[in-house]
Amino acid sequence: MSSPLRVVVLGLDDRAQNLFRMFFRGPCQNQAIITEQEKEADAFLIDLDTQQGAKLLAQQRESHPERVLIVLSVKDQPEDKGVVFVKKPAQAQSMIAAIEKARALAKPAAPKEKPSLFGWATRKSSPPAKAEPQAANNPPTAAAKPRQEAGHKPAPPARASAPPPPPARPAPGGNSQGMKVVARPDKEETAAHKVAMLLDEQGFKSYLGHRDDIDPSRPDQLATVFYDPKVFLQGHLQSAIKVALTRNEPIRLETPWKSITILPQQGLIHILADEAQVRAACGIPFRNIVGMDVDAVSLQQAINIKPVSPLDLEEILNSKDLVRLDAFLWKVALFTSKGRLPKGIDLSQGFFLKRWPCMTRLMLPPHAMRIAAMLVQKPCSLFEAARKMGIRQQYVFAFVSAAHALGLIGQRPIPIELETPPETAKADKSAQPERQSLFRKILSRLKLI
Amino acid sequence: MSQYNKIIFTGPVGAGKTTAIASLSDIPPVSTDAAASDMTKERKASTTVALDYGVMNLPGGEKIHLYGTPGQERFDFMWDILTSGGIGLVLLLDNTRADPFQDVKFFIGKFRDFIESTSLVVGVTQMDLSPKPVLEEYHKQFEQLGLKPPIFEVDGRVRADVSLLVQALLYAIDPVLEEE
Numbered sequence: 001m002s003s004p005l006r007v008v009v010l011g012l013d014d015r016a017q018n019l020f021r022m023f024f025r026g027p028c029q030n031q032a033i034i035t036e037q038e039k040e041a042d043a044f045l046i047d048l049d050t051q052q053g054a055k056l057l058a059q060q061r062e063s064h065p066e067r068v069l070i071v072l073s074v075k076d077q078p079e080d081k082g083v084v085f086v087k088k089p090a091q092a093q094s095m096i097a098a099i100e101k102a103r104a105l106a107k108p109a110a111p112k113e114k115p116s117l118f119g120w121a122t123r124k125s126s127p128p129a130k131a132e133p134q135a136a137n138n139p140p141t142a143a144a145k146p147r148q149e150a151g152h153k154p155a156p157p158a159r160a161s162a163p164p165p166p167p168a169r170p171a172p173g174g175n176s177q178g179m180k181v182v183a184r185p186d187k188e189e190t191a192a193h194k195v196a197m198l199l200d201e202q203g204f205k206s207y208l209g210h211r212d213d214i215d216p217s218r219p220d221q222l223a224t225v226f227y228d229p230k231v232f233l234q235g236h237l238q239s240a241i242k243v244a245l246t247r248n249e250p251i252r253l254e255t256p257w258k259s260i261t262i263l264p265q266q267g268l269i270h271i272l273a274d275e276a277q278v279r280a281a282c283g284i285p286f287r288n289i290v291g292m293d294v295d296a297v298s299l300q301q302a303i304n305i306k307p308v309s310p311l312d313l314e315e316i317l318n319s320k321d322l323v324r325l326d327a328f329l330w331k332v333a334l335f336t337s338k339g340r341l342p343k344g345i346d347l348s349q350g351f352f353l354k355r356w357p358c359m360t361r362l363m364l365p366p367h368a369m370r371i372a373a374m375l376v377q378k379p380c381s382l383f384e385a386a387r388k389m390g391i392r393q394q395y396v397f398a399f400v401s402a403a404h405a406l407g408l409i410g411q412r413p414i415p416i417e418l419e420t421p422p423e424t425a426k427a428d429k430s431a432q433p434e435r436q437s438l439f440r441k442i443l444s445r446l447k448l449i
Numbered sequence: 450m451s452q453y454n455k456i457i458f459t460g461p462v463g464a465g466k467t468t469a470i471a472s473l474s475d476i477p478p479v480s481t482d483a484a485a486s487d488m489t490k491e492r493k494a495s496t497t498v499a500l501d502y503g504v505m506n507l508p509g510g511e512k513i514h515l516y517g518t519p520g521q522e523r524f525d526f527m528w529d530i531l532t533s534g535g536i537g538l539v540l541l542l543d544n545t546r547a548d549p550f551q552d553v554k555f556f557i558g559k560f561r562d563f564i565e566s567t568s569l570v571v572g573v574t575q576m577d578l579s580p581k582p583v584l585e586e587y588h589k590q591f592e593q594l595g596l597k598p599p600i601f602e603v604d605g606r607v608r609a610d611v612s613l614l615v616q617a618l619l620y621a622i623d624p625v626l627e628e629e
Contacts, residue, residue: 030609267583355588356599359617360610369616373624376597389625438454439536439619439626441507446473446612 282335337401339394350379465605474503
């Protein structure tokens with residue numbers, strides 16, 4: 001895969017920029033990233049429909065004719081030299097196509113060996129010295145064959161040629177080998193390969209709104225923290241998944257909104273809806289979804305669980321619209337919760353995480369990794385967890401709601417000795433300040449990736 | 450320079466250690482691959498015989514050294530040396546192997562002392578080629594060994610996957626950590 005296109009967004013506020021950041025990261029599969037450094041940018045993005053849009057475009061064309069511009073508008077626009085047009089509302093497919101065009105336009109100006117985000121040459125132009133074994137040298141193994149036939153993952157990238165290797169030295173085991181440089185690998189992130197989507201605080205707010213922390217001693221505030229999943233798509237989905245898992249056979253949840261096919265044996269879900277549609281459907285009571293507006297009784301009659309015929313199953317399994325079951329349910333719970341907790345949870349008890357969720361394949365609310373690490377260690381009050389980490393309760397509640405939907409949350413009374421007094425926690429944290437400082441630096445570095 | 454400045458990647462032949470290190474490294478990673486001459490050649494034509502090495506540069510000039518252990522078990526004498534001063538262990542497991550749980554037992558056995566004094570994360574690779582065993586089964590295996598590590602599906606070629614895995618390693622040591 002080529003390096004992500006580095007895009008400077010012109011004339012849009014932070015919120016809009018953040019939405020683009022998430023759009024690039026999620027639906028556009030990290031094909032582009034937002035940067036604020038004009039010097040390192042490959043392209044510039046302008047929304048022509050903003051007040052300053054047309055002026056910005058004219059200025060850019062005049063003062064920087066060499067720049068590649070991605071221009072968005074609801075009206076069709078001509079694609080002049082160096083301009084790539086995307087019609088609004090921007091869809092992932094059209095944006096990815098525009099990114100590819102922009103990349104092609106930006107390429108001639110780029111140096112042959114452009115430093116990557118990691119500061120070293122990607123050496124993509126070098127002829128491969130040695131192909132990855134399974135790709136060339138060896139006949140495909142039993143495991144490699146389906147990869148090629150089913151087109152799951154591209155073969156691992158060929159390794160780049162190395163500069164003349166240093167003198168060979170004896171290696172353990174008797175092989176005489178020299179050191180060599182291997183090319184930084186990269187991967188074509190296909191739609192089927194859903195990597196984690198990380199929501200930062202700003203992104204969470206833009207996506208799911210803001211909720212103030214509550215005072216747990218105030219019953220009126222406590223009442224506002226809960227929602228009833230049964231009223232939302234989440235409840236219907238969870239019931240259907242339960243049925244599918246019990247029967248261990250595929251079922252179709254037919255609703256007036258969409259059909260959702262659940263494949264328990266494969267751990268997959270088939271749904272013809274993009275993320276925005278799912279989010280919208282999760283945000284309001286299911287019977288109020290636009291176009292339905294039915295009463296509770298009629299809704300119950302309109303929702304059916306049906307078996308899936310072998311013919312339909314075959315077609316579905318070949319579809320590109322399959323998503324991981326756990327990732328979909330997690331996301332639905334996250335969208336529905338918006339930082340609240342499912343009804344029935346006892347906030348006076350301690351919460352623990354039974355095991356880590358597969359966080360590389362989920363939509364992660366802010367601080368998800370820290371929350372998981374804390375709750376997996378020992379039972380903890382959610383208010384205490386938020387306080388210890390110095391984060392909004394909303395993020396803890398969102399994480400717990402999503403993990404609860406996957407059955408990963410347990411509750412038990414907090415024995416007095418398990419509650420760490422704030423002073424002790426502080427003492428632990430400052431036990432090895434040098435090491436903590438190092439860890440923080442590593443985290444900052446990793447989060448740039 | 451901090452005493453703890455290494456992250457160790459281990460796992461069986463073909464699990465993706467070299468690739469994962471290359472995903473994070475700020476320098477062109479150094480590898481010492483050789484033509485496989487034993488049973489390894491059934492899985493890979495070449496394998497790492499000494500170690501993989503990469504570096505992550507941190508603000509302030511500090512460096513984190515990324516070491517990958519040789520995949521072949523006959524070089525396990527090097528592992529103790531490598532782990533000295535390590536922050537934690539990234540265990541990569543190949544889901545297409547005949548018995549990945551055997552690998553779990555082997556590597557946990559070899560690194561038990563290091564894990565107990567530091568931290569462990571597990572990345573399961575090749576799950577798109579071989580979806581089973583599922584992650585839940587891995588969790589059960591580790592629970593039987595008295596461990597509850599983060600276990601994620603990863604693709605070593607996807608930088609974000611490897612990054613999240615290492616983030617989990619650090620947070621598992623100290624959940625209260627904040628980035629700078």
